[in-house]
Amino acid sequence: MSASKKIVQRSLLVTSATLLSLAGAVPAALAAPAPSTSPTATPPAGMSVVGGTRLGQPGTQVNLAPGVPVLPKDITARSWIVTDAESGDVLAAHNAHWRLPPASTLKMLFADTVLPRFPRTTTHKVAPSDLAGMGDGSSVVGIKEGNTYSVHDLWLGVFLRSGNDAVHVLAAMNGGVQQTVRDMQNHADELQALDTHVVTPDGYDEPGQVSSAYDLTLFARSGLQKKDFRDYCSTVRAKFGPGEIRNTNRLLSGDADVPVYQGIAGVKNGNTTHAGATFTGVAERNGRVLLVTVMNPEKHEHNEVYKETAKLFDWGFQAAGKVKPVGELVPPKNAVPSSGPSASGSGAGHGSGAKPVAGAATGSGGGIGTAAAITGGVLVLLAGGAFLVNRRWPLPDLLRRRNRP
Numbered sequence: 001m002s003a004s005k006k007i008v009q010r011s012l013l014v015t016s017a018t019l020l021s022l023a024g025a026v027p028a029a030l031a032a033p034a035p036s037t038s039p040t041a042t043p044p045a046g047m048s049v050v051g052g053t054r055l056g057q058p059g060t061q062v063n064l065a066p067g068v069p070v071l072p073k074d075i076t077a078r079s080w081i082v083t084d085a086e087s088g089d090v091l092a093a094h095n096a097h098w099r100l101p102p103a104s105t106l107k108m109l110f111a112d113t114v115l116p117r118f119p120r121t122t123t124h125k126v127a128p129s130d131l132a133g134m135g136d137g138s139s140v141v142g143i144k145e146g147n148t149y150s151v152h153d154l155w156l157g158v159f160l161r162s163g164n165d166a167v168h169v170l171a172a173m174n175g176g177v178q179q180t181v182r183d184m185q186n187h188a189d190e191l192q193a194l195d196t197h198v199v200t201p202d203g204y205d206e207p208g209q210v211s212s213a214y215d216l217t218l219f220a221r222s223g224l225q226k227k228d229f230r231d232y233c234s235t236v237r238a239k240f241g242p243g244e245i246r247n248t249n250r251l252l253s254g255d256a257d258v259p260v261y262q263g264i265a266g267v268k269n270g271n272t273t274h275a276g277a278t279f280t281g282v283a284e285r286n287g288r289v290l291l292v293t294v295m296n297p298e299k300h301e302h303n304e305v306y307k308e309t310a311k312l313f314d315w316g317f318q319a320a321g322k323v324k325p326v327g328e329l330v331p332p333k334n335a336v337p338s339s340g341p342s343a344s345g346s347g348a349g350h351g352s353g354a355k356p357v358a359g360a361a362t363g364s365g366g367g368i369g370t371a372a373a374i375t376g377g378v379l380v381l382l383a384g385g386a387f388l389v390n391r392r393w394p395l396p397d398l399l400r401r402r403n404r405p
Contacts, residue, residue, distance in 0.1 A: 042058075043058040043059075043078075043079075043095040043098040044058070044098070045058060047095075047096075047097035047098060047099075047195075048097040048194055048195055048212075048214075049097075050097070050192060050194055050195075050214065050330055051090060051096075051214060051327040051328050051329060051330050052090065052326060052327025052328060054093075054326045054327055055090065055093055055096045055097055055214060055326065055327040056097055058095055058098075059094065059095070060092070060093070060094045061092065061093045061094070061096070061326040061327070062091075062092035062093075062323065062326060063323055063324040063325075063326060064323075065322075065323070065324070067322050068319055068322050068323045069315055069318045069319050069322075071092060071315055072308075072311040072312070072314075072315055074299075074308075074311070075094070075297075075308050075311065075312065076297045076298040076299040076304070076308065077094070077294045077295055077296060077297045077298070077305070077308055078095060078098065078100060078276075078295055078296045078297075078298065079094060079095040079096065079098045079100060079212065079213040079293075079294075079295040079296070080093065080094045080095075080096075080213055080292070080293060080294045080295065080308070080312060081093040081094070081096045081213040081214055081217055081291075081292070081293050082290065082291075082292050082312050082313075082315065082316040083217055083221075083290065083291045083292075083329055084288070084289070084290060084291075084316075084320060084325075085221060085224070085282060085289040085290060085291045086289050088221075088328045088329035088330075088331075089325035089327075089328060089329075090325050090326050090327035090328055090329065091290075091316055091319055091320060091323050091325060091326075092312075092315070092316075092319070092323070092326065093213070093214075093326060093327065095213070096212065096213050096214040096327070097195055097212050097213075097214050098212055098213070098295075099195045099197075099210040099211070099212055100210060100211070100212065100275065100278075100295050100296060101205055101209060101210060101211075101272065101274045101275035102196075102203055102209070102210070102211035102216060102270060102275060102278055102295075103203050103205075103270025103271055103272040103275035103276075103277075103278045104139070104162040104202065104203040104268065104269065104270030104271070104272075104278075105203065105211070105216050105219075105268050105269065105270040105278045105279065105280055105293075106196075106198070106200075106201075106202070106203035106209075106211060106216075106219075106270070107158055107159075107162065107167065107201075107202060107203055107268055107270070108216065108219040108220050108223050108267060108268045108280065109184050109187065109188055109193075109196070109198070109211075109219045110158070110167060110170075110171075110180070110184060110201045110202070110203075111155070111158060111159070111223055111229055111232075112187065112219055112222050112223040112226070112229065113180070113183050113184045113187040114170055114171070114174050114180065114183070115155065115223075115226060115228055115229060116226065117174060118151045118170075118173060119151065120150065120151050120152035120155070120228065121150060121151070121152065122150065122151045123148050123149065123150050123151070124148065124149060124151070124154075124169065124173055125146070125147070125148045126143055126144065126145050126146065126147055126148070126149065126169055127145070127172070128145050129172070130145075130168060130169045130172040131143065131145065131165055131168055131169070132168075133168065133177060134164050134165065134168055134202075134204075135164070135200075135202075135204035135205070135206075138164035138165070138202070138204060139161065139162045139163060139164055140161070140163050140164060140165040140166075141156075141157030141158075141160075141161040141163030141165060141166050141240060141245060142157075142163075142165070142240070142241065143157065143163065143165040143166055143169055149169070151170070151173075153240060154166045154169055154170050155170075155228070155232050156232060156235065156238045156240060156245065157240065157245070158170070158232070159232040159233050159235065159247070159268070160232075160235060160237075160238060160240075160245045160246065160247045160248070161240075161245050161248065162248060162268075162269070162270065164202040164204060167201050167202040168201075168202070171201050177200070177201060180201045181198050181199065181200065181201060184198045184201060185197070185198045188215065188219075189333075190332050190333050190334060191215075191218045191219070191222055191332050191333075192218070192330045192331075192332065192333060193211070193214075193215035193218045193219065194215075195210065195211055195212035195214065195215045196210065196211040196212070196215045197209060197210050197211075203270055203272070203275075204272065205272045205273060205274045205275065212295075213293040213294070213295050214293075214329075216278070216280045216293045216295075217280060217291050217293045217329060218329060218330075219280075220266075220267045220268070220280045220282060220291055220293070221291060221329060222332070223267070224266070224267070224282060230265070230266065233249075233265070233266030233267045233268060234252070234265045234266045235247060236252055236253050237253075248269060249264075249266070249267075249268070249269050249279075249281070250269075250303050250306045251264045251279075251281055251283075251306050251309060251310060252264050252265075252266065255303055255306075257302055257303055257307075258303045258306045258307065258310075261281070261283060261310050261313065262283075262285060263283040263284045263285040264281060264282070264283045265282050265283065265284060266281065266282050267280045267281055267282050267291075268280055269305070269306075271305075275295075275296060276295070276296035276297065276305075277294075277296065277297060277304065277305035278293075278294070278295045278296065278305065279293070279294050279305045279306065279309055280292070280293040280294075281293075281309050281313070283313050283317075285317050286317075288317060288320050288321075290313060290316045290317065290320065292309050292312045292313050292316065294308050294309045294312065
């Protein structure tokens with residue numbers, strides 16, 4: 001097989017839920033255990049091995065060798081993972097499959113599931129029932145009953161202010177909270193995010209609601225395929241109603257003790273009583289795109305989750321290209337490889353179908369790229385349309401947008 005064909009096969013990511021029926025069953029031995037009602041104090045001895053056997057082992061997993069920088073010593077998060085977003089290589093991880101409360105980082109799965117269903121210009125008048133059932137102390141953007149909002153404004157409320165009220169309105173438009181929870185769970189299963197159990201669409205603490213650093217990274221990687229998702233998660237400030245809202249992602253918007261991270265372009269933060277602080281970020285530097293997820297730092301200093309994320313990004317950019325991966329990000333069940341770099345997409349139907357869940361770590365970077373290398377571009381047919389997969393996301397454009405007033 002030619003090198004170009006191999007590259008194209010690694011580049012196609014098809015995330016349409018309508019193709020889920022094409023997926024084969026996940027081997028029972030690789031599936032994560034049933035969710036518990038509360039997280040354990042220490043990681044279980046045996047966790048999911050999706051993406052590689054080393055990712056199922058407790059503790060830090062990294063292949064240190066001559067020329068590979070040492071990991072930062074002061075990372076206190078219960079779980080974290082550093083990945084190359086394009087190749088899918090897991091550069092290093094710590095308890096990557098530990099099932100923990102995700103807080104509002106679960107909104108990445110909500111957005112990846114629901115965002116494609118409504119044009120941004122669609123408007124909705126908020127009924128009292130739309131806002132029913134929100135948890136006490138929920139973060140809100142200030143949605144008012146009886147007011148009419150565009151879908152565009154609602155998503156700004158979700159991404160910038162982590163507004164549970166905006167989530168509930170969008171969920172109501174999607175058929176209700178329970179329907180949305182089912183849709184999200186189905187999409188998580190499609191993405192092979194087997195650590196995730198969805199109870200609420202907004203990430204609010206509920207018994208049994210768990211995810212993992214590995215799964216949150218899968219959600220971010222899938223969401224970032226979508227231009228609207230990229231635009232919303234990279235927006236620092238926007239008009240909302242009579243005022244302005246600002247993104248609470250401190251690596252994107254900055255704070256007194258956290259500077260804006262060079263190359264940052266999203267994705268989503270969260271914080272609840274049981275989850276602690278959680279965060280998934282994407283950054284690009286010198287042509288390299290990395291994803292870092294950090295869950296629940298034990299150190300409770302101000303903005304600690306962002307400080308630890310920044311240190312892991314720094315390490316990742318120094319180590320990329322030098323460190324041997326310890327695992328990979330798996331493709332969705334329904335990913336259909338192409339037989340060649342056909343611009344028509346006609347070869348998509350001739351692929352071998354979904355790639356099975358990886359049960360052992362490899363250094364081949366076999367995970368498909370969120371924006372993998374393609375010469376010219378490949379048009380991939382989806383159930384409802386088509387999209388062009390480029391080698392890299394338009395992160396420089398997003399960074400220029402970020403600095404506009």
